[in-house]
Amino acid sequence: MQEVFFFVLAAFTVAAALLVVLDRNIVHSAVALIFSFCGVAGIYVLLDAEFLAAVQVLIYVGGITILLLFAIMLTTRIAARTAIFNEQAGLSALIVLGITAILVYASVTGIHVAGKAPPPVETAPALGRLLLTTHVLPFEVASVLLLAAMVGAIILARRE
Amino acid sequence: MIPLSYYLVLGAVLFGIGMFGVLTRRNAIAILMAIELMLNAVNVNFIALSRYLPNSTLDGQVFAIFVITVAAAEAAVGLAIVLGLYRNFHTVNVDEINLMKW
Incomplete structure (x- = not known):
């Protein structure tokens, strides 16, 4: 049951994070960021860190994203149709995929916790x-x- | 109980997405958002390890609180800088702001 919740929350968080980075419209990015933060708060609840989940919602969702939206409204011309990525996008994608692959490999194979996790x-x-x-x-x-x-x-x- | 590696993989994937945003986006505010994603990924790792390591105290969660504090300060100062840039250059695209670039 917990695993179902984890996979739903993780897929939600990652999808929202991808939207943050890839969406053309920066206001959409900011709204997707709100959803991504909420997904991470859910992950914290799964990890029995309920205080940090509350802090995450209060500070990230309630504070930082609103600040970001204010800055977007004050600076960006939303309708401007210019490129959102710079010319190093392809190379960056390659490097990021490599580093992520290394991190995932290390996370899956490299860490063995001896002993049982303490009770919450x-x-x-x-x-x-x-x-x-x-x-x-x-x-x-x-x-x-x-x-x-x-x-x-x-x-x-x-x-x- | 869910294996620890699931959380670490989620953290790694979020970190990768954030890093791609930092390296490629042109809008300075989008770069700040991607940095927030990366900090969130770090917090996921901190809290997962603080939950799963045997004999662990809550030190990992205390670290996550400090990360959140620094992220809030960084967002405030970063956005103030972005506002200043927009006032002087009338753009927030970081590749057009190259006055000090040789």
């Missing part, structure tokens, strides 16, 4: 505890990074 735990309380004990320094650095990004974005985007 409730992740949100455990994550909160980890963030404020073991990982408190990266946590604080991330807050400084967000502040710097916010100030930087305001300064870059404002008109003098």
Whole structure:
């Protein structure tokens, strides 16, 4: 049963991701990106990471894609019929296929987990505890990074 | 239980699609979207390994949270740069913005 869910979600995610990269209309790409993020959130639920699934929907679907759509509306002429790929598309496809093949081969044959996976735990309380004990320094650095990004974005985007 | 390799293969495929987008798209915003796809693929791998490795704590998920944080910061700054580019060049196609290219 779980496998059926996995294959449906994976096919959905990959199809949406292909649409993001290949669609001529960039607004369609952004909408497909929303679906791809939702599919990945479903994968997280299958992996018993329900807190991260919620974060994925809140930040990626609710935040980043809306920001991307704003930027698209402010900059791109949707009707423009120009090439969407640059001239290195063929070579890039070759290289990407090669690297993906290597990664898939390594994933299938190279990794053997010794021992059984631990039983699922409730992740949100455990994550909160980890963030404020073991990982408190990266946590604080991330807050400084967000502040710097916010100030930087305001300064870059404002008109003098 | 689903084998770990299924998740890793999904991550690899998503990463490949994102990399193709980064290498070939001309629109800067499309490139940012492809980068987000690649970061998502990395997160899938982090969370799958954090779930499947024996004796694992939730460190993989904490890493995924940091990746999401950095992705959000990157999107904000990247889009601000794209807006600045559009204001100066009236295009967001990266192959036409070659002022500093020799």
